[in-house]
């Protein structure tokens with residue numbers, strides 16, 4: 001249950017490692033995708049205080065804003081557009097250390113400086129992306145990519 005979620009201290013890896021079983025318990029008994037995305041966004045925001053963390057869901061040829069925590073964001077992103085649409089098109093995680101150097105980056109907030117996007121897969125298709133923005137440059141690395149991939153895998157079960 002959400003109220004049993006514990007904020008964890010330690011290295012980034014230790015935090016993700018401690019978070020995963022809690023997230024598994026949180027979403028394990030709930031089949032609804034959007035409800036689980038909402039709780040995952042809330043937990044990631046509470047644990048890491050990311051500037052913006054949330055999901056865009058694939059609907060037709062666009063990504064549509066889903067559950068998130070943070071400032072108001074753009075609602076629709078075309079396939080191949082921005083970091084999110086590019087991660088969708090390529091079916092791969094993208095780490096952007098400096099959003100100003102990513103061609104076509106969509107700036108929902110001028111405060112966002114770096115970003116990571118992880119595709120959410122189901123039966124071989126991208127059904128959504130997890131997008132995390134930081135107000136700091138170079139905030140995300142392969143540790144985030146590896147553990148956030150495990151986090152979004154919880155949505156595909």
Ligand code: SME
Nearest residue numbers: 073082083084105106108
């Ligand atoms: N920066 C993203 C758009 C979404 S917001 O960051 C919440 C992009 O370029 O796809």
